Amino acid sequence: MSFVQNFPFFSIIIAMFSGIVSAVISGKKARNLSIFAIGVTTCMSAAVLAYTWKTGESYTYMMGHFPAPWGNEIRAGVLEGLTALMFGVVMLLSVMGGLDHTEKDVEGSKLNLFYIMIDLMLSSLLALVYTNDLFTAYVFVEINTIAGCGLIMIRQWGRSLSAAIRYMVMSSLGSGLFLIGLSLLYDVTGQLLMIPAKEAVAQLAATDAYVIPMLVILAVISVGLAIKSGLYPFHYWIPDTYAYATPAASAVLSGLVSKGYIFLLIKILYRVMSPEHLMESYTLDVLYWFGIAGMMMGSIHAIQEKDTGRMIAYSSVAQIGYIYMGIGLGTQAGTTAAIFHIFSHGATKALLFISAVGLYEASGGERDYLSLRGAGYRNPLAAIGFTVGAMSMVGFPMLSGFISKLLFATSAFENTGKLLPTLIALAISTTLNAVYFLRLVISLYRPEKRKVDEVHRDSWNLRLAVVCFILLNLVLGLFSQPIVRAIGQGLIMFS
Amino acid sequence: MYDSLMTAVVLLPIIFGFLLLIFNNPIRSGHHERTMEIVTECLVLVNSLMVAALIISTGGRSGNLVLFRLYGQLTVMFKLDLMGSVFAGLVSFLWPLATLYSFEYMKNESRRPMFFAFYTMTYGVTLGVALAGNLITMYLFYEMLTFVTLPLVLYPMTREAARASRQYLYYSIGGAAFAFIGLVFVLSYSAIGTTEFVAGGMLNPELAGQHKNLLLLVYVLAFFGFGVKAAIFPFHDWLPKASVAPTPVTALLHAVAVVKSGAFAVLRFTYFIYGTSFLRGTWAQWAAMTAALVTITFGSTMAVKEIHLKRRLAYSTVSNLSYILFGASIMTPLGLIGALTHLVAHAFMKICAFFCAGAIMHQTEKTYIHQLDGLGRKMPVTFTCFLMSGLSLMGIPLFAGFISKWNLIQAALSWGGDAVAAGIPGGFIPYVGVGVILYSALMTGIYMLTVAIRAFFPAVGAALSSGSAVSAGAVSSSGSTVSAGAVSSSGNAASAGAAQSSGTSVRTEGEEREASDPSWLMLVPLVIFVIMIFVIGLHPEPLLKILEMIGGEAG
Structure with a gap:
């Protein structure tokens, strides 16, 4: 056994322990520790990725060498390594970009709490990515929920408190449904580890037993995770949550948290459920159509929104819709597209949130559409970042959004029944994206009547984060081929 | 190299x-x-x-x-x-x-x-x-x-x-x-695996034949998608x-x-992706052609109605761009030749017309057509150029516009004849197209020449009571600033409905400066464009030879 194989476990534990240690140290130290932990785990994820890419297969890592029915398992392949790497990078940049705001928004004595939440969030995300055990997944889903709540709430402001409560309620509902699904599955199959569960499920499918319970399980788990990831029509918690949290939290929540659940859902659909059940239950079709509905409605809501933060948040609803549409296509290409979009949206949305912060700063803290007028001259770099993000969202070639769009469109060809709806939905949604994002971009570059005061300069870390995100977007847009190939490879060794 | x-x-x-x-x-x-x-x-x-x-x-x-x-x-x-x-x-x-x-x-x-x-x-x-x-x-x-x-x-x-x-x-x-949809389809149905342009089309005929209607639908989507930039109706606004x-x-x-x-x-x-043999005679062709014809009619009619000079020219562009699209939708070598001729000819004519409008705006701050009365005598070169481009846009022989319209009509008639002879439903549409082009030529005459006529021959009686009194006064060279000021203010009162009141002072300034032809930086391009219009109109063979080569390859 290679030493690298320990890294998935190490990275979860490092993140978790740095959270625990942060409880007793000062805010500044907690911040440094947190950034250090994210950096280390990101490097470890990269190592895992390189290792699995080299060996060409995924491996199962038994915790404490207890074999299947009793022990707890981690499983790492190319896809897991890649996802963990992307999550780490986005997280690092988001935390860096929002650094000053975090210090401003969060009370000094509670600063270490914020970083505890960040650490826990990282650890739970990594666990969701790596775990091969359904119950462990549930545990980390709950940790994730609590960490998410903490991240929203820590900015002690009326709106963020109400947003946190809403998030708590919706998320708990989702986790509850997920838990019910799990216990039913455990009831029916007697397994919680994914691979043995899959065998049991396949046996059931072969004998045509427990058809209805399996259907219920699928439905309950899918709905539970859909609520938690904010699929339309369960999106009501999204706008406030993303818009009123402190910027670093917004970027992490929108870029990563809902993606973690989606990754878990993909994992359950392909690693636990049998293809027969999937097809018969029409789960994928349901997800597909709700995804398309989300693409449209999210954008329409975003068009009506005046507040920039809420607008970007509603755009997330639309993007989540894209991802579910990809999953709903039910082909490997569709899932590949969905996963690529997880990455591309993570990079783009975090960029938008972080650069929007720079624009608010330059506009006296105001964040509505009208106040941001002319902000492009007051804070050029942030405006460029926002423009790049917006262009990526409308699928400008050479940026990551274009590749996502292309992958979704080409993958639709394998599923003839959904070909035209997918393509038309993509076209309409692109146009809608253009309406609200580029409207704001134009407004950014319209000079104001009042005299432009000093050009606003953000702190170096925010500028660095914006530049890195722009580069990340370009990398995803120009050198996507190896990434997509890796995703495809990973999916093959996934189930 | x-x-x-x-x-x-x-x-x-x-x-x-x-x-x-x-x-x-x-x-x-x-x-x-x-x-x-x-x-x-x-x-x-x-x-x-x-x-x-x-x-x-x-x-x-x-x-x-x-x-x-x-x-x-x-x-x-x-x-x-x-x-x-x-x-x-x-x-x-x-x-x-x-x-x-x-x-x-x-x-x-x-x-x-x-x-x-x-x-x-x-x-x-x-x-x-x-x-x-x-x-x-x-x-x-x-x-x-x-x-x-x-x-x-x-x-x-x-x-x-x-x-x-x-x-x-x-x-x-x-x-x-929407054009993106076309791109994705082309990628999937390409015979060569890439999206490279190949004269005569590059779709895999076998695969494409199986999903013909789907591909035709995609063609129409992409036609309108790319057509948006060419201002096709209803996306012309x-x-x-x-x-x-x-x-x-x-x-x-x-x-x-x-x-x-x-x-x-x-x-x-x-011509280079779908290939005309795949599209000719299908409903997609008629859909594209009808859209182009509707746009021609609509654009030229709206241009007559429009009283703002630049917007009028813009509507004229709308209709003229659809000439090109009409040529494209004929889907024969002749159609491509016609389309490309118009693409070249219209470029010179319209840029010339717009530059004249710009020169007028720059020298006099005037933007509405009824303000132009009598200006032609003060800016002779500008308005002569404008007249030339107008005549060319109409399609009068000797000018470039004639060549392109001639080519288009020829292409339409020849394909219409073929289509009717072959009994393809919808074969009458190219004939309708010829009618539309003639109608549009008439409209072009109205909307371009009225401007020139107003500028050169202001209506005598009306001129004194309308906003153009200024120019009449200036031409009669009464000359004193007092009278010029008085006349211009009365002119403003008369035309207050159309002109923005905020423009008053600026306009007065402009008139005191004496409207005249702009400097050589503006005139040189204008004159060169007019010369080009004549060159293409009188000596189109070299251009047509190249275009025929293109048509021969791609048709």
Whole structure:
């Protein structure tokens, strides 16, 4: 056994322990520790990725060498390594970009709490990515929920408190449904580890037993995770949550948290459920159509929104819709597209949130559409970042959004029944994206009547984060081929 | 050799534009604007010469030059072919002249480095469209064109400009989004696995035959998608609105570069991707043709109705662009020839007309047609040029417009005859097209010549009581400032309904300055364009020979 194989476990534990240690140290130290932990785990994820890419297969890592029915398992392949790497990078940049705001928004004595939440969030995300055990997944889903709540709430402001409560309620509902699904599955199959569960499920499918319970399980788990990831029509918690949290939290929540659940859902659909059940239950079709509905409605809501933060948040609803549409296509290409979009949206949305912060700063803290007028001259770099993000969202070639769009469109060809709806939905949604994002971009570059005061300069870390995100977007847009190939490879060794 | 040349002509203006943007502030603060102008003009000229060298040295046909790989089979690739050469040559002929013109036009504006930065970048991007060797490259530059020209539409920074630029953006991105569907389909049904342009089409005939109706639907979607930039009805509205932009932009971009990139894309998509044999005689052809004919009728009718000079010309562009699309939708070699002839001829005619309108605005601040009475005698060269371009747009023999309309009508009749003989349903539509072209010629006569007639022969009785009294007074050379002031104020009162009251003082100033022909920077391009109109009208053979070669290959 290679030493690298320990890294998935190490990275979860490092993140978790740095959270625990942060409880007793000062805010500044907690911040440094947190950034250090994210950096280390990101490097470890990269190592895992390189290792699995080299060996060409995924491996199962038994915790404490207890074999299947009793022990707890981690499983790492190319896809897991890649996802963990992307999550780490986005997280690092988001935390860096929002650094000053975090210090401003969060009370000094509670600063270490914020970083505890960040650490826990990282650890739970990594666990969701790596775990091969359904119950462990549930545990980390709950940790994730609590960490998410903490991240929203820590900015002690009326709106963020109400947003946190809403998030708590919706998320708990989702986790509850997920838990019910799990216990039913455990009831029916007697397994919680994914691979043995899959065998049991396949046996059931072969004998045509427990058809209805399996259907219920699928439905309950899918709905539970859909609520938690904010699929339309369960999106009501999204706008406030993303818009009123402190910027670093917004970027992490929108870029990563809902993606973690989606990754878990993909994992359950392909690693636990049998293809027969999937097809018969029409789960994928349901997800597909709700995804398309989300693409449209999210954008329409975003068009009506005046507040920039809420607008970007509603755009997330639309993007989540894209991802579910990809999953709903039910082909490997569709899932590949969905996963690529997880990455591309993570990079783009975090960029938008972080650069929007720079624009608010330059506009006296105001964040509505009208106040941001002319902000492009007051804070050029942030405006460029926002423009790049917006262009990526409308699928400008050479940026990551274009590749996502292309992958979704080409993958639709394998599923003839959904070909035209997918393509038309993509076209309409692109146009809608253009309406609200580029409207704001134009407004950014319209000079104001009042005299432009000093050009606003953000702190170096925010500028660095914006530049890195722009580069990340370009990398995803120009050198996507190896990434997509890796995703495809990973999916093959996934189930 | 041609490799580096092809990359250079596209990248040089783009990089130069970026540099101008970066050094925007030093230029303004250091009064280096004159230097900037000279450098810009030299760069544009050099670029045009390089394009010329490229076309001549390769004979209009170059090998493939793969720049980089976007994804999978999607490579960004340049390849010069004859059709691309025609477009690239046209653009590179017009650009230096238009740049020259804009120095004078933009003399008193602020933020000029920014203007010239984007103006020059557009040059490179348009050449990118012309040189694109496959659909994805063209799509890339097509999208880029939207973003590069957006700041130019937004340039006046007024509320109206913001609204116009938003609309332009929504329409263009939306159009590109639907064209994207075409791109994806082409990728899946391609016979060669890539999206490279092949004269005569590159779809896999077997595969395409199985899903013929689906592919035809996609063709129509992409036709309208690319057609948005060519202002096809009902997606034409952005073009008249976009005439709030400074005249050099309206003239070069919204009469040539941008809109013709749209038409060019449609031509590419029809003749080099789908191939005419696949499309001819299908419902998709009739759908495209009908849309083009409706646009011609609509555009020329609206132009007559419009009283704002630049918007009238913009509507005229709407209708004329659909001439090109009509040619494209005939889907025979003759149709392609007709379309390309009009693409070239219309470029000269319309840019000439717009530059005249710009010269009038620049010299007199007048924008409405009823304000132009009698101006022709004070700005003889400008209005003569305008008259020439109007006559040419009508399609009078001797002028370039005649050649292109002749070609289009010929193509329509020959394909209509074939279609009717073969009993294809819808075969009568090309005949309708001929009627529409004649109707549109009549309308063109009305909307172009009324302007010229008003300018040269102001109605005597009406002139004294209407806003044009100023000019009448000036011509009679009573001369004293008192009377000029008095007359102009009465003129304002009379035309207050149409003219903006805020313009009063400016206009008075303009009149005191004595309206006259603009400086040589503006006149030289105008005269050259008129000469070109005559050259094409009287001696079209060289151009037609090239176009026939293209038609022979791609039809």
